[in-house]
Amino acid sequence: MRNLLRIIILYHFQILFIILEVISISLLINQNNFQKAQFLNITHKITGRIYKKINNTTAYLSLKKTNFRLAEENAKLKNIIERTYRSDEIFFFGEYDSLYHQHYFYTSAKVINQTVNKQRNFLTLNKGSNVGIRPEMGVVSQDGVIGIVVSVSKQFSTVISLLNLDFRVSAKLAKNNYFGSLHWNGKDYRKVKLDEIPYHIDVNKGDTVVTSGYSSIFPEGITIGTVSNSEVKGGNFYEIEVDLSVDFKSLVYVEVIGNLQRKEQIELEESTND
Amino acid sequence: MINPVSRNIFRMFILILFQVLVLNNIQVSSFINPYMYVLFILLLPFETPRWLLLISGFAIGISIDLFVNTPGMHTSATVFMAFLRPYVLKFIMPHDEYESGTYPRLYYFGFTWFLKYSLVLVFLHHTFLFYVEVFRITFFFHTMLRVMLSTLFSVFLIILSQFFIYRKQK
Known part of the structure; x- marks a missing residue:
């Protein structure tokens, strides 16, 4: 001493x-x-x-479950595709480039690192700018919203998780389209809070909460979770607790969403504001 | 005679204000960014305890940072410079030791000594600062040029100020 x-x-x-x-x-x-x-x-x-390296090895352990999920998702996608093709004739016969109609594009990526137990959680994906991922793209899994890309390197990208105190996303109740702001309170990795829903709306346990599509990052209608508890606490707004539909602890594959018309939308919105 | 502590604190405030209000608004080019506030560290008396040297560097660095909104950048560079000051002083010592009652000033030790002293320390400070600012290795030579030009300019200002301020004393 x-x-x-x-x-x-x-x-x-x-x-x-x-x-x-x-x-x-x-x-x-x-x-x-x-x-x-x-x-x-x-x-x-x-x-x-x-x-x-670590993930290449551990991915084998969840192979069965992942396979099952992929098959399930495949089936879902096939349904969507058939429906889209019949309803949207212009897509085939119009003289425009098909890209002109495509609003969002999806890139699949694998989660190679993530945390759920911090106050500011991030994920790392195994794809980066070499496949066109850019900051501010949305990230979803087949179960729902995951987060937003914050930085990319050539091979990897980091995603700010829904489970991050700095993360906010515009969300709405699927049944009546009232929208509010969704954020995590840092306590439970399965629960988030939805604010700014006016108190005169009827909110029930089990109502689905989806993305509103206002942010130009996520398409409209991607599931976030279901209402588990709601109460009016002072003021004119509900404080709604939402059970997440995504289990962040078992994430393997996710999809990165690029909005092809984001630039156009933002430019227009900004020029309107000026 | 004013108390040396309050004199140094007064000098620190003047230098911070001069740096923030005047020098930061002079934008000659991206190559010349003079940082004259390091003069404060240069002029501290020889007898300053070394821990106080570091604390002073930290204090003036963080004040500058608060003004230009880059927390940590100037702080780390100035602490680095304050850390190196005793070694540089030892290295360029004119005789056996610095006599008591003298200060690191131009009129005590002459132009060459002061030029050497300020050039070395300002160069070290600027090198640290500019490389931390770009924070990558790709612009190495570009940054080096910025460091050199800014160092020359800062040293010029520092020596000029010495001629102006201390010209009448003894």
Whole structure:
């Protein structure tokens, strides 16, 4: 103990220097977005590779379940495709490029790392800018909304999870289209909160909550979860608790959604606001 | 004679204000960004305890950061510079030791000494600052050029200020 004290006194200059530098560098990385992104980019390059290796092995363990889910999803997709083709004749016979009508496109990706137990949770996907993933694209699984892409490197991308205190998404009740703001309160990874639904609306347990499509990130009508509890607490709004339909602890494959008309929409909206 | 502590604190405020209100508004080009506030660290007396040196560097760095909204950037660079100051002083010592009663000023040790002293420390500070600012290795030479030009400009300002402010004293 005495020796330790002596060393501290002897090297107090160097020790204090290191402490102050650590404080300021951590300030730098946490408070400045560019430096943070750059730092994450570098660390992702390293950690991404390791996680990929680990995942390649562990993916075998859930192969059966994943396969089942894929088959289920395939069936669902086939239904949708047939329906779309019959209802939308222009899609085939119009003179426009088919891309002109396509509003969203989907890219599948695999989750290679994620947390659910922090206050700010992120996911890492195994695809990045090389397949066209860009920041601010939505991420969903077949069960519902997962999050939004925040940064991409060439091979990987990170996604801010629905389970993140900084995440907010516009959501609505499927049955009557009243919309509000959805966010996580940091407690339970299976529950989120829906605010700003006016109190005169009839809200029942079991009502489906879906995306509103106002944010231009998610298409309209993607499931988020079901209402598990609702109460009016002061003011004119409900405080609604929503059970998530996605089980974040068993995520393997997700889809990244790109909005082909997002740029056009945002430009128009901005020019209207000016 | 004013108490040296309050004199240094007064100098710190003046330098912060000068940096934030004047120098940060002069945008000659992206290559020349003078940071003159480091003069505060340069002018601290020789007898300053080394821990106080680091704390002063931290204090002035974080004040500048708060004004330009880049928490940690100037702080880390200034702490780094304050850390290196004793070593640089030892390295460029003119005689056997710095006599008591003298301060690291131009009129005590002459132009060459002060130029060497400020050039080395300002260069170290600017190198650290500019590389932390770009935070990647790709623009290495571009950043190096910025560091050099800005260092020259900062040192020029620092020496100019010495001629102006201390010209009449003894």
